[in-house]
Amino acid sequence: MRINSNWLNASLLTLSLGIVPMASAELNIFACEPEYGAIASELAPNASVYSATTAFQDPHLVQARPSLIAKMRRADLAVCAGAQLEVGWLPMLQMKAANPAMNSTDKGLFFATDHVETLDKLDKVDRSMGDVHAEGNPHVHFSPGRMLQVARAMASKMEQLDPANAATYQANLKQFEQRWQAAIPKWEADAQVLKGKKVIGYHSSYRYLFDWLGVEQTADLEPKPGIPPSSSHLASLLSRAKQGDISAIVVASYQDRRGADWLAERTGLPVVVLPMTVGGDDQSTDMFGLYSSVIGKLKGTVQ
Incomplete structure (x- = not known):
């Protein structure tokens, strides 16, 4: 052969x-x-x-x-x-x-x-x-x-x-x-109201989302990346929030929100829990739903 x-x-x-x-x-x-x-x-x-x-x-x-x-x-x-x-x-x-x-x-x-x-x-x-x-x-x-x-x-x-x-x-x-x-x-038209808003975040999880939509993360619940919020660090965030220009505290679906809740109780700021990826909520069944979900949740509180 x-x-x-x-x-x-x-x-x-x-x-x-x-x-x-x-x-x-x-x-x-x-x-x-x-x-x-x-x-x-x-x-x-x-x-x-x-x-x-x-x-x-x-x-x-x-x-x-x-x-x-x-x-x-x-x-x-x-x-x-x-x-x-x-x-x-x-x-x-x-x-x-x-x-x-x-x-x-x-x-x-x-x-x-x-x-x-x-x-x-x-x-x-x-x-x-x-x-x-x-x-x-x-x-x-x-x-x-x-x-x-x-x-x-x-x-x-x-x-x-x-x-x-x-x-x-x-x-x-x-x-x-x-x-x-x-x-x-x-998405960009829907998120136009978010441009220029300031938030406190957890880690740099939404760095690209905020960069795209023009949202500024002015402070982080973590004193350093990967380090959970400490009492002294939360106290410093409380002082920062009292300046009155922060719209919300943003955490991802998998992150511990205790620090965010502590800060929210003392500032009156809303805590926005965003899906980090597909499957994070009922709407986020694919990437299209994920984007629509995070924009919608941010709009609901960051006003």
């Missing part, structure tokens, strides 16, 4: 890159966070998508549970935020899963922040600064422009892993782009 040398060379190259052709199978996708699972589902609606975290978990702090190890072991593609958001748990998961495709962005690993410009990059980081990210704020999913860039890059990664279905991924990307670009001006 004669073997086509071109076919053989292409096959050997594919295997050397750790890419397995899946012409008759759907991608098995491991999402570190729900927002990237949601984007993956837009691009590959028939894929098996599993999210390692929920909107009620701190994505910085995850245990490498046996169920997560098993899911990553079977994954063709892992989609994560990157910029060291998962540095405390993803390496352990990769090691225990022993799936070579999950160890390199040249293969089946995808970091969203590799494909956008992040805010708040730092030239130097040390422990005295708290839980900060030298590569920039990793919570880019509240920037609509950046998320469009991420979706395009993710579609390209899917094509790399599953070239037989490249046309399908491109068609789904085009549909998503059209819907997303149509939604952005509507």
Whole structure:
């Protein structure tokens, strides 16, 4: 039997890159966070998508549970935020899963922040600064422009892993782009009333949302990133709030709101609990619903 040398060379190259052709199978996708699972589902609606975290978990702090190890072991593609958001748990998961495709962005690993410009990059980081990210704020999913860039890059990664279905991924990307670009001006018009408002936040979770909508986070419930509110720090925030220009205290769905409630009781400021990602409330069933939800909740109190 004669073997086509071109076919053989292409096959050997594919295997050397750790890419397995899946012409008759759907991608098995491991999402570190729900927002990237949601984007993956837009691009590959028939894929098996599993999210390692929920909107009620701190994505910085995850245990490498046996169920997560098993899911990553079977994954063709892992989609994560990157910029060291998962540095405390993803390496352990990769090691225990022993799936070579999950160890390199040249293969089946995808970091969203590799494909956008992040805010708040730092030239130097040390422990005295708290839980900060030298590569920039990793919570880019509240920037609509950046998320469009991420979706395009993710579609390209899917094509790399599953070239037989490249046309399908491109068609789904085009549909998503059209819907997303149509939604952005509507969100911006709806959020116009928020421009120039000042809030006290918790961590820098909504850094990109506030940057996009023109909201200013004037203070943080954390004395340093990753450090819970202390009595002395809350007292300083109380003095800041008495200046009268703060509209609300904003916390994410997974964050401890005790400090926020303490401050609210003494200032009369409303506490706004926002979903951090898809699944954070009944409206946030996808990225479109998530954006509509956070804008609506902010408008309801930041007046």
